[in-house]
Amino acid sequence: MVYSEKVIDHYKNPRNVGSLPKDAPDVGTGVVGAPECGDVMKLQIRVEDGVIVDARFKTFGCGSAIASSSLATEWLKGRTVEEAQQIRNVDIVEELALPPVKIHCSVLAEDAIKQALADFRRKQGEGPEAAAPEAGNGEEAER
Amino acid sequence: MTEPTENRRVYMDHQATTPVDPRVLDAMLPYFTEKFGNAASRSHAWGWEAEKAVDDARQRLAAAIGAKPREIVFTSGSTESDNLAILGVARMYRERGRHLVTCATEHKAVLDPMKSLERDGFEVTVLGVDRRGRLDLDELRAALRDDTILVSVMHANNEIGTIHPIAEIGRICKEKGVLFHTDATQTLGKEPIDVEEMGVDLLSANAHKVYGPKGVGLLYRRRRRPRVRLEPLQYGGGHEFGLRSGTLDVPGIVGFAAAVDLALAERETERARIAALRDRLQERLTSALTHVHVNGDPEARLACNLNVSFEFVEGESLLMGLEGIAVSSGSACTSASLEPSYVLHALGVGDALAHSSIRFSLGRWNTEEEVDYVAERTIEAVQRLRELSPLYEMAMEGIDLESIQWDAH
Ligand SMILES: Cc1ncc(COP(=O)(O)O)c(C=O)c1O
Numbered sequence: 001m002v003y004s005e006k007v008i009d010h011y012k013n014p015r016n017v018g019s020l021p022k023d024a025p026d027v028g029t030g031v032v033g034a035p036e037c038g039d040v041m042k043l044q045i046r047v048e049d050g051v052i053v054d055a056r057f058k059t060f061g062c063g064s065a066i067a068s069s070s071l072a073t074e075w076l077k078g079r080t081v082e083e084a085q086q087i088r089n090v091d092i093v094e095e096l097a098l099p100p101v102k103i104h105c106s107v108l109a110e111d112a113i114k115q116a117l118a119d120f121r122r123k124q125g126e127g128p129e130a131a132a133p134e135a136g137n138g139e140e141a142e143r
Numbered sequence: 144m145t146e147p148t149e150n151r152r153v154y155m156d157h158q159a160t161t162p163v164d165p166r167v168l169d170a171m172l173p174y175f176t177e178k179f180g181n182a183a184s185r186s187h188a189w190g191w192e193a194e195k196a197v198d199d200a201r202q203r204l205a206a207a208i209g210a211k212p213r214e215i216v217f218t219s220g221s222t223e224s225d226n227l228a229i230l231g232v233a234r235m236y237r238e239r240g241r242h243l244v245t246c247a248t249e250h251k252a253v254l255d256p257m258k259s260l261e262r263d264g265f266e267v268t269v270l271g272v273d274r275r276g277r278l279d280l281d282e283l284r285a286a287l288r289d290d291t292i293l294v295s296v297m298h299a300n301n302e303i304g305t306i307h308p309i310a311e312i313g314r315i316c317k318e319k320g321v322l323f324h325t326d327a328t329q330t331l332g333k334e335p336i337d338v339e340e341m342g343v344d345l346l347s348a349n350a351h352k353v354y355g356p357k358g359v360g361l362l363y364r365r366r367r368r369p370r371v372r373l374e375p376l377q378y379g380g381g382h383e384f385g386l387r388s389g390t391l392d393v394p395g396i397v398g399f400a401a402a403v404d405l406a407l408a409e410r411e412t413e414r415a416r417i418a419a420l421r422d423r424l425q426e427r428l429t430s431a432l433t434h435v436h437v438n439g440d441p442e443a444r445l446a447c448n449l450n451v452s453f454e455f456v457e458g459e460s461l462l463m464g465l466e467g468i469a470v471s472s473g474s475a476c477t478s479a480s481l482e483p484s485y486v487l488h489a490l491g492v493g494d495a496l497a498h499s500s501i502r503f504s505l506g507r508w509n510t511e512e513e514v515d516y517v518a519e520r521t522i523e524a525v526q527r528l529r530e531l532s533p534l535y536e537m538a539m540e541g542i543d544l545e546s547i548q549w550d551a552h
Binding site for chain 2: 003008011014017019031032033034035036037038039040041042058059060061062063065066
């Protein structure tokens with residue numbers, strides 16, 4: 001596998017690695033993927049006055065998966081919740097020059113963003129349910 | 144990129160291929176230029192010279208496995224040898240029976256011809272293995288039927304290094320009068336091989352795993368008790384006893400024999416040296432890191448092989464962290480397919496651990512110092528990636544990863 005310079009850079013110097021308190025009302029968490037498939041991404045946002053003030057990730061996956069989630073946290077910071085909703089996997093593919101076999105990494109990152117946003121909204125009482133997702137259980141958040 | 148150590152290159156992927164030993168290259172070189180004759184040219188000295196070189200190589204390679212020279216058929220490599228053995232037997236003996244037996248951890252060069260035979264009306268029994276990659280010999284015995292024409296079980300596995308008890312399997316096949324093929328690609332020059340003692344009727348091997356050139360291999364085919372007959376895969380000038388038409392790769396064949404001679408001369412000392420290096424590597428990794436699983440058989444294992452799963456770390460990302468070091472991963476992402484290693488799967492290693500596996504395979508020029516360097520780099524990379532891993536975080540929080548319902552894509 002030949003990686004683009006940007007993928008290598010994110011792999012070597014991942015941005016915003018870490019975790020936010022998942023039960024905090026201003027934090028939204030998305031966990032997507034499965035260990036059996038070789039990728040799991042956890043992406044978290046902290047929102048103040050509708051603006052994402054912090055974003056963190058942890059990823060089990062190939063270099064492109066790590067880079068996609070690292071890039072996602074960079075893009076999320078400073079955006080409003082509405083703007084964050086607009087991030088598309090194709091933008092990630094383009095920015096990181098991902099080859100076709102790695103497109104699923106970008107899809108996963110988009111899904112993680114969507115889940116984190118949905119989780120945050122739910123906590124704000126906008127969603128169908130106010131419960132925080134189980135640790136690590138991304139599916140739970142979707143229900 | 145700035146630290147000089149980052150550019151250091153260490154090759155530890157000898158089960159994929161090996162460099163040509165300079166002594167082998169020296170033996171080959173004259174056969175490209177001044178001794179370039181066609182071994183099939185009977186009318187002049189160039190041809191005789193080439194033919195003599197091939198005969199000589201054939202004799203030495205036969206001796207290396209306890210065979211007769213006329214039982215050696217030169218091919219383009221183990222893939223071709225496996226195909227010739229399996230398809231050749233099936234097509235020749237199809238009136239006698241249409242059942243073949245093999246093992247789930249075989250190389251694709253065995254499994255895929257078997258699959259093509261299934262599409263062609265044959266029946267194939269694929270035997271499973273235990274957690275160490277071992278066959279159950281009673282299960283093998285029970286799988287043999289009156290219409291079984293061939294059993295194919297490899298000598299040692301290329302991913303996990305598990306060595307099968309070939310002599311015992313040979314005895315079982317002989318009792319039942321079933322032909323027995325073994326793919327010995329990973330053991331020629333490394334483990335003792337004797338086709339008589341092992342009761343093998345067909346055996347595949349190649350040069351490029353023993354410090355010889357790529358693109359040359361052999362198929363041993365028993366000529367007496369029983370005489371094994373094969374339908375060729377390709378037709379033409381009738382070379383190689385009519386089993387494999389095509390002008391012989393004389394330099395390759397000369398190199399193959401030279402490579403095997405060298406490997407045999409030092410086999411036991413080299414095996415002990417490499418096993419000690421492998422054990423050192425394993426010791427370093429397992430003592431410095433938790434949640435490390437060694438795949439394969441701790442006892443019946445090739446000296447050069449170390450297949451490990453580093454839990455919570457995905458294999459391809461680990462390879463990326465080992466820039467400059469050549470190893471391979473059982474993770475899907477490194478191969479064209481998206482499935483993780485079918486060999487580890489057959490062992491019952493879960494897909495998550497299969498994605499976390501790395502194969503180190505040591506060779507002739509690896510040193511203790513290289514082992515220490517590779518161990519250190521691997522430990523660092525695993526630790527760094529675990530800090531990045533949500534699975535490691537969850538496991539450290541005491542969450543049972545098995546209990547989670549993942550959102551599989
Ligand atoms: C066990 C086994 N069989 C067959 C092959 C294929 O050999 P070749 O590259 O000579 O076709 C290999 C090597 O990749 C192997 O390890």
